[in-house]
Amino acid sequence: MSKVIEVKHPLIQHKLTLIRDKNTGSKDFRLLVKEVSLLLGYEVTSDLPLEEVEIETPLVKAKSYVIAGKKLGIIPILRAGLGMVDAMLELMPAAKVGHIGLYRDPETLKPVEYYCKLPSDVSERKLIVVDPMLATGGSAAAAITFLKEKGANDIKLVNIIASPEGISEVQKLHPDVDIYVASIDERLNDHGYILPGLGDAGDRLFGTK
Numbered sequence: 650m651s652k653v654i655e656v657k658h659p660l661i662q663h664k665l666t667l668i669r670d671k672n673t674g675s676k677d678f679r680l681l682v683k684e685v686s687l688l689l690g691y692e693v694t695s696d697l698p699l700e701e702v703e704i705e706t707p708l709v710k711a712k713s714y715v716i717a718g719k720k721l722g723i724i725p726i727l728r729a730g731l732g733m734v735d736a737m738l739e740l741m742p743a744a745k746v747g748h749i750g751l752y753r754d755p756e757t758l759k760p761v762e763y764y765c766k767l768p769s770d771v772s773e774r775k776l777i778v779v780d781p782m783l784a785t786g787g788s789a790a791a792a793i794t795f796l797k798e799k800g801a802n803d804i805k806l807v808n809i810i811a812s813p814e815g816i817s818e819v820q821k822l823h824p825d826v827d828i829y830v831a832s833i834d835e836r837l838n839d840h841g842y843i844l845p846g847l848g849d850a851g852d853r854l855f856g857t858k
Contacts, residue, residue: 651819651820651823651824651825651826651827651828652827652828653816653820653827653828653830653833654692654827654828654829654830655830655831655832655833656688656689656692656829656830656831658688660684660688661685661688661689661831662831662832664681664684664685665685665809665810665831665832667681668681668682668685668809668847669845669846669847671848673853675853675854675855675856678853678854679732679854682732682733682781682809682850682854683732683733683735683736684736685809685831686732686733686736686737686779686807686809687736687739687740688831689807689809689829689830689831690736690737690740690741690777690807691740692829693777693805693807693829694740694741697716697718697775698716698717698718699714699715699716699717700714700715700717701713701714702714702715718775719773719774719775719803720743720744720745720770720773720774720775721741721743721744721745721774721775721776721777722744722745722746722747722767722768722771722774722775722776722777723737723738723741723744723745723746723747723776723777723779724746724747724748724749724767724776724777724778724779724792724796725746725748725749725778725779725780726749726750726751726778726779726780726788726789726792727748727749727750727751727764728750728851728854728855729780729781729782729850729851729854730778730779730780730781731854732781732850732854733779733780733781733807733809734746734779737777737779744777745768745774747765747766747767747768747771747776748764748765748766748767749762749764749765749767749792749795749796750762750763750764750765751763751788751791751792753784753785753787753788753841759787760787760788760790760791760792762791762795765795767796767799771796771799771800771801772799772800772801772802774801774803775803775804775805776796776801776803776804776805777804777805777806777807778792778793778796778804778805778806778807779807779808780792780806780807780808781808781809781810781847781850781854782808782809782810782811782843782846782847782850783806783808783810783811783812783815783816783819783828783830784812784814784815784837784841784842784843785812785814785815785818785837785841786812786814786815786816786817786818786819787818789806789808789815789818789819790818790819790822790823793806793819793822793823793826794822794823797823804823804825804826805826805827805828805829806819806826806827806828806829807828807829807830808828808829808830808831809830809831809832809850810830810831810832810834810843810846810847811828811830811832811833811834811843812833812834812835812836812837812843813833813834813835813836814836814837815837815843816828816830816833834846
């Protein structure tokens with residue numbers, strides 16, 4: 650079974666409180682999502698392989714380390730996942746960015762795909778799928794399935810808030826995908842929203858409903 654890493658760093662927990670607050674406007678909400686994403690990105694990249702190289706400092710030659718292994722890819726699930734991309738690119742500026750567009754049917758709560766644009770070499774990359782919310786798990790599981798169908802074989806999922814139900818759904822369908830979250834919340838309500846949650850992340854990021 651995949652690992653679930655709940656990152657309880659004090660800075661994340663403080664910023665998460667502000668993100669949840671209904672009085673936080675879109676400008677501050679976007680900044681806070683970016684800041685939390687940076688901190689989560691630090692954690693999700695902690696196991697990247699290194700290789701030793703020789704460099705010359707202003708004083709002497711020295712052995713040091715650079716990131717080795719597979720190239721990286723960042724895959725936001727549209728639209729809310731876009732709020733996490735800039736932070737990930739600050740940490741991994743050489744990564745390529747793909748996009749998967751999914752929306753949740755309000756009747757069935759099932760994901761419907763409407764857009765997909767991926768790097769041509771996804772099978773050669775470590776992919777980091779980002780979406781602020783992991784609610785029912787349907788969208789994340791569907792996105793991961795689609796990536797695997799395109800040849801991806803090394804995938805991690807990063808969310809700010811997750812429900813136990815969403816985590817279980819992703820683990821059931823993709824036991825090889827580790828999940829990184831800032832908070833595992835209590836449960837879903839009857840409409841598939843996370844409680845206590847933060848409302849609709851896309852609406853709050855972009856000021857639309």
